[in-house]
Amino acid sequence: MEIRKASLICTLICTQLSLAAAAWADDPRAKAISMIKADFSAQGSAGVDRLEQDGLQAVCTRSGNKPPPAIARRLEQDQQAGIRYPADGKFLGDWRSGEKIAQSGSGYTWTDPPGVPAGGNCYNCHRLAPQELSFGSLGPALTGYGKTFGNTTEVQKYVYGKIYNAKASHLCSIMPRFGHVGALNEQQIKDLVALLLDPASPVNQ
């Protein structure tokens, strides 16, 4: 435990040092960062605080999304440790509501009205229910997911964690950390788990 803590601290210090080095260095990345910080203004709900990178974003940017495996593993564990699973131990919500969340791409842009809940953006990148033919291809197709992997508690928990924070298993994944940043709440994530795993969901027909 102590060793793990020590190595965690070490990783954090290393990350901070490498970030500091980037800021000092007279390289295009450092110049890009100071340019970006000078060139954006808050609009709607999008404040300039969003320009600040967290450790994960900085490590992924700096490494071209290919961090050294040891650092990736350690930071993935940090992300994993931040996942809050449902207190009631139940992961499966309502797939009908999940389908609506999956369809919605709204949220977090400067034109989104404040107070409107963010959508899951799922169909933007994934194929899900086979009857929805307008689907993106940035992520893998998930049609038949529950039929393929089953609907056990372990699979439910895995899917819940993946939606909550995809970076816990792939540090530099392009998939947002929906639960981690508070874009989706516990019930919404449960509903999406149901969309993927419930045998009655159109995804598994």
Next chain:
Amino acid sequence: MKRTVLFCAAIILAAIALATSSTAGAKDAATAEFEKFRDVLEEDNPAELFEMKGEELWKTKRGPKQVSLEQCDLGLGPGVVRGAYVAMPRYFADVGRVMDAERRIVHCMVSLQGFKPEEIARQPFSNASQTPEQTALVTYVAGQSRNMKFAIPMNQPGMRETYEIGKAVAAYRAGPYDFSCSSCHGDDGKRIRMQELANISSPEGAAKSVQGWPGYRMTGGVMLTLQWRMNDCFRQQRFPAPNYLSDTITALITYLSANAEGSLYKGPGIKR
């Protein structure tokens, strides 16, 4: 007259094709139909109207100083418009910096004609009721490079560095969804929903990303520039708003345009 009728018919047919696209089969058909109509529309692109408006604005004595833009130097000498668009961004010695086409045109409006930058920036992009003058001017200038190849002068001072900064901007991940430009535009053959995404790191993808801008967008019926395209990408990236004509956007446009080097620019385009 004949062209107008043809154009209207094409718009209506395209609208029907789009409106009936409730399934992907139909959407694929709609995409195919749109491609067909795009060919027709490119013959009669409403962008031409903005080119004409821009040409008139270019040649008219305007602004507090009551001069035309005919002494504006777009990099090929004062008043030379032909071929200038496909050779920007470039380094401008008079200001000691790299500028893209829209930025340079606005610079001329300010320095030659005496317009106030803050007034120009008040409404930088077209909306349903108004097209900014600089949008029409950019469209005119772009039209004067139709069927010419992108030839960005990368050997000029500051160009290589600006390119590298633009590349780093494209890779910069931040915001609530951890997105960079490259999250969506870093690989071949990807889509958001049915929208194909250009891989800006490849010559073909970069060419796609700058091709057709400035463009007439049928949705909303507005003329929009590459500056607008960059702005709206950052909106969808969940970033705050880039300031109009900022260094960051110039750097990104330099990165895209230089990657598109050698590709044929077909002139102001038409977008869905």
